[in-house]
Amino acid sequence: MSSEPTPEVYERGRGMDAHNQVMRDIRAENDQSYDPREPTRVWIDEDNTPDGVYQSLTIILNTGGCRWARAGGCTMCGYVAESVEGGSVSHDALMDQIQYCLDHEAEEADGESGLVKIYTSGSFLDEREVPAETRQAIAKTFADRDRIVVESLPDFVDREKVREFTEQGLETDVAVGLETATDRVRHDCVNKYFDFADFEEACAEARAGDAGVKAYLLMKPPFLSEQEALEDMKSSVRRCGAVDGCHTVSMNPCNVQRYTMVDELFYEGGYRPPWLWSVAEVLRTTTDVDAIVVSDPVGHGSDRGPHNCGECDDRVQRAIKDFDLRQDPSVFEQVECECEFTWELVLEEEASYNMPLAR
Numbered sequence: 001m002s003s004e005p006t007p008e009v010y011e012r013g014r015g016m017d018a019h020n021q022v023m024r025d026i027r028a029e030n031d032q033s034y035d036p037r038e039p040t041r042v043w044i045d046e047d048n049t050p051d052g053v054y055q056s057l058t059i060i061l062n063t064g065g066c067r068w069a070r071a072g073g074c075t076m077c078g079y080v081a082e083s084v085e086g087g088s089v090s091h092d093a094l095m096d097q098i099q100y101c102l103d104h105e106a107e108e109a110d111g112e113s114g115l116v117k118i119y120t121s122g123s124f125l126d127e128r129e130v131p132a133e134t135r136q137a138i139a140k141t142f143a144d145r146d147r148i149v150v151e152s153l154p155d156f157v158d159r160e161k162v163r164e165f166t167e168q169g170l171e172t173d174v175a176v177g178l179e180t181a182t183d184r185v186r187h188d189c190v191n192k193y194f195d196f197a198d199f200e201e202a203c204a205e206a207r208a209g210d211a212g213v214k215a216y217l218l219m220k221p222p223f224l225s226e227q228e229a230l231e232d233m234k235s236s237v238r239r240c241g242a243v244d245g246c247h248t249v250s251m252n253p254c255n256v257q258r259y260t261m262v263d264e265l266f267y268e269g270g271y272r273p274p275w276l277w278s279v280a281e282v283l284r285t286t287t288d289v290d291a292i293v294v295s296d297p298v299g300h301g302s303d304r305g306p307h308n309c310g311e312c313d314d315r316v317q318r319a320i321k322d323f324d325l326r327q328d329p330s331v332f333e334q335v336e337c338e339c340e341f342t343w344e345l346v347l348e349e350e351a352s353y354n355m356p357l358a359r
Helices: 017-027 067-071 091-108 132-141 159-166 183-190 196-208 226-241 261-267 276-285 313-326 329-334 339-349
Strands: 041-049 052-060 115-119 147-151 171-179 212-219 246-253 292-295
Touching: 017 261, 041 091, 041 115, 041 292, 041 313, 052 091, 091 132, 132 159, 159 171, 159 196, 171 183, 171 196, 171 246, 196 212, 212 226, 212 276, 226 246, 226 276, 226 339, 246 276, 276 292, 276 313, 276 329, 276 339, 292 313, 313 329
Parallel strands: 052 115, 115 147, 147 171, 171 212, 212 246, 246 292
Antiparallel strands: 041 052
């Protein structure tokens, strides 16, 4: 029996050591525990795909947690705080979670969802999180659906693993948390260790397994001004859209999650989540990209989520959701508010050393 490497050994030389130490200290404050037989979250929604709009069943499996997060991990990600203690969850417990989600779908949805999306706090394709036996059983469980999305860091994207889904007749997408196409921002602001070249290699590996890739980007990680974050997202969307096999780009505006560096910065007045106007601006100006570009502002309108002034947040959010399904930028012409002038001033005047200029 091989010994279990510590996170520090596995991740040595990856990311910023100072960031990792801070993140480990912050995560150690969490003392909650979770049932390994229930998923972290499950819900029914609608999603735009290369084959049209589908009703979707979204599943966040409760695993032993992202191995990168156990080493310290990303500055904004608190999902590992919801993971089961001990570093692993058994095959039987994970399949109980899948059954829980099927029961939820039977009760809440109008029929079976054509699209199934499966996430963990880390990488579904990492066999330390989801064993091969479980992965294969899940592929068979959803073989009668049309499309499936599974999440993974680039390290674990393997054509043979992907084929376990495509050979079931499932249109398969690998969701990769790229966060940004700018290596400096990904390393220094997000504390993610891989390069854009690794993402490109993962796309090639997915294509070899007859799958596509859905890139997840992070709008406004810590240490960037609003203008810097806006320009980084525009550039990142375009670079992702130019990669063969990357057919969808999902831009996630950063929200403030517990037990993270972003939470510490927010508490001290050093971070503001992005403006919803910035999200709309990225979507509006990248419609010529050869990919579906969408966004799902989680926690919109709250201080800890992407927000404007409070008066227009719901209207802008509805326009964003409408754009996701129709890809029509004219939806943004139908929303306006006086706070756009404040947002424009922030873009002009805010710098990294004086942010946030406005709350």
